[in-house]
Amino acid sequence: MKGLREKILSAVVIVSVVIFSSTVLAKELTKPTVTNAHWYPSYHIAAPSGWINDPNGFSYFNGEYHFFYQHYPYDVKWGPMHWGHVVSKDLIHWERLPIAIAPDKIYDASGGCFSGSALERDGKLYLMYTGHVDLPVPTKDGINRIETQNIAVSDDGINFTKLAANPVLYVPTDRGDISGNDFRDPKIWFHGGKYYAVVGSRNKAETIGQVLMFESPDLENWSFKSIVARSEGNQGDMWECPNFAEVDGRDVLILSPMNIKAEGKKFLNLQQSGYMLGDLNYDMGIFTHGEFEMLDCGFDFYAPQVMQAPDGRCILIGWLDMWGTPMPEQADGWAGQMTVPRELHIKDGKIYSTPVKELELLRGNKTFYENLSLTKATKLDGVRGDVGELLTTIDLTQSKNFSIELRSSGKEKTILSYDKATGIVKLNRDKSGEALTGEREVKLSPADEMTLQIFIDRSSLEIFINDGEAVFSTRLYPKANSKDIIFIPTQGALHLKQVTFYNLHAGIPQP
Numbered sequence: 001m002k003g004l005r006e007k008i009l010s011a012v013v014i015v016s017v018v019i020f021s022s023t024v025l026a027k028e029l030t031k032p033t034v035t036n037a038h039w040y041p042s043y044h045i046a047a048p049s050g051w052i053n054d055p056n057g058f059s060y061f062n063g064e065y066h067f068f069y070q071h072y073p074y075d076v077k078w079g080p081m082h083w084g085h086v087v088s089k090d091l092i093h094w095e096r097l098p099i100a101i102a103p104d105k106i107y108d109a110s111g112g113c114f115s116g117s118a119l120e121r122d123g124k125l126y127l128m129y130t131g132h133v134d135l136p137v138p139t140k141d142g143i144n145r146i147e148t149q150n151i152a153v154s155d156d157g158i159n160f161t162k163l164a165a166n167p168v169l170y171v172p173t174d175r176g177d178i179s180g181n182d183f184r185d186p187k188i189w190f191h192g193g194k195y196y197a198v199v200g201s202r203n204k205a206e207t208i209g210q211v212l213m214f215e216s217p218d219l220e221n222w223s224f225k226s227i228v229a230r231s232e233g234n235q236g237d238m239w240e241c242p243n244f245a246e247v248d249g250r251d252v253l254i255l256s257p258m259n260i261k262a263e264g265k266k267f268l269n270l271q272q273s274g275y276m277l278g279d280l281n282y283d284m285g286i287f288t289h290g291e292f293e294m295l296d297c298g299f300d301f302y303a304p305q306v307m308q309a310p311d312g313r314c315i316l317i318g319w320l321d322m323w324g325t326p327m328p329e330q331a332d333g334w335a336g337q338m339t340v341p342r343e344l345h346i347k348d349g350k351i352y353s354t355p356v357k358e359l360e361l362l363r364g365n366k367t368f369y370e371n372l373s374l375t376k377a378t379k380l381d382g383v384r385g386d387v388g389e390l391l392t393t394i395d396l397t398q399s400k401n402f403s404i405e406l407r408s409s410g411k412e413k414t415i416l417s418y419d420k421a422t423g424i425v426k427l428n429r430d431k432s433g434e435a436l437t438g439e440r441e442v443k444l445s446p447a448d449e450m451t452l453q454i455f456i457d458r459s460s461l462e463i464f465i466n467d468g469e470a471v472f473s474t475r476l477y478p479k480a481n482s483k484d485i486i487f488i489p490t491q492g493a494l495h496l497k498q499v500t501f502y503n504l505h506a507g508i509p510q511p
Contacts, residue, residue: 032076032333034511038480039329039459042387043362043507044320045094045338047071047084052336054241054303055317056083057118060310061125061157065091067317068100069338070115076330081112083129091315091341091358094508100127100160107131107148107167114147115185115241117305126219127152127160128197130184131167147171147183149199151219165220172224177203178212185241192282195219198228202238209239209257213285226285229253229276235292236260241303244280247314248346251280253287256303265441270324273302275351293350297442298427298472300325301339314344315356320460320473326435328477329459339473340455340462352468355453363389364503372496377488383501384483390454393497396420397448401491406454406461407432409482414461418450425465433478442470449497
């Protein structure tokens with residue numbers, strides 16, 4: 001199988017390199033510049049300009065958090081993938097580093113360096129990524145692209161060298177019902193004296209998503225272990241960006257299935273991201289798991305990646321965008337951003353995600369109210385802005401239905417609403433500003449109070465409900481003067497135990 005792949009790669013290398021080189025050379029002098037920063041985030045990771053998508057290589061090395069991302073620096077649209085790179089000592093204040101890896105080898109020349117992961121070994125930082133090559137003509141067996149797994153290594157965490165032995169992993173189509181077209185997004189980790197990798201895959205008919213598992217003694221020589229998890233037919237036709245993690249003593253498979261069919265108000269986004277709780281048998285390569293559950297109920301959340309912090313926390317960052325969705329910021333020279341880092345917990349058999357405590361380092365001026373009973377739409381002095389953090393606790397024993405308008409100007413508004421009879425919270429962005437519409441909802445567990453922690457950052461909202469029981473993430477594109485926050489009782493009075501608003505400082509370099 002490896003010999004066949006090498007022949008195919010050799011046959012297309014000239015075409016691929018010529019196409020890629022001519023494209024990049026034509027654009028090297030026309031790298032986009034951010035011309036208007038009114039929607040550019042203050043504390044969410046974003047590229048300095050150009051395109052950004054999946055999180056990659058989230059890791060800890062030499063006393064710093066390293067975060068990489070899928071990046072095309074020469075346009076505001078997707079193109080041959082590079083790995084952008086930022087580092088932080090506290091997960092919040094990020095410093096830009098040079099592009100870590102770029103498409104310059106026969107195994108990644110046309111499509112680029114697709115998603116992957118990282119880990120530290122013997123004082124070096126190792127990246128494993130997918131090299132993507134588009135074939136000019138499909139093979140006789142219907143293969144139209146070659147995806148392989150490759151290693152790049154660094155002594156200093158800045159300058160990376162691709163191994164001469166690359167590719168280190170080819171798609172094992174001879175080991176089961178495995179498509180030869182889709183084989184990407186490796187996640188590597190160390191366990192019990194061995195290195196393991198999971199890679200996104202689908203079956204040969206390209207109707208069922210699955211995850212393949214591999215093991216290695218040294219990160220270079222890999223053997224196929226199993227199809228470790230597979231769709232039961234209603235969970236998408238390709239599983240991208242798999243992550244295995246341990247959360248509170250349980251094994252968790254995080255994945256991003258493509259093309260799940262909508263079920264009522266569920267699975268309405270073009271693609272989904274979620275998890276399965278279970279137990280991984282390393283000897284057998286079997287993952288016994290429960291149902292697929294969503295990690296985020298909002299409009300814009302995909303391809304999350306997790307890492308284990310030095311203190312043992314499982315930290316997640318996702319792409320705060322969605323394929324197929326308008327991105328008006330492209331007119332300003334940039335496209336896409338990440339979520340804030342989130343800590344994962346297990347409660348009542350489900351994953352809860354909460355903003356990492358380090359976000360408190362961004363807090364500036366504080367406005368505080370307590371024990372409010374509102375009978376009409378109310379704006380509170382000092383509680384407004386296009387960059388900030390809102391925390392409130394609502395007494396549900398005395399409150400019924402209500403809504404909160406965010407980034408409001410009257411004409412523009414993003415509405416979070418709650419119906420006590422059904423327990424349903426809705427997020428509506430029909431009037432959020434440019435380009436975007438729609439509504440998402442989630443049903444909450446019965447409780448006497450509701451807590452909200454809302455992060456506002458120019459063109460995004462992240463809404464954490466009841467300490468991470470549910471999360472809504474969304475992009476929005478309002479005018480600069482749409483800064484009001486309005487509390488609206490829609491049935492009876494709205495009783496607020498407390499309201500706190502913080503102005504937040506910047507966490508990333510501004511254009």
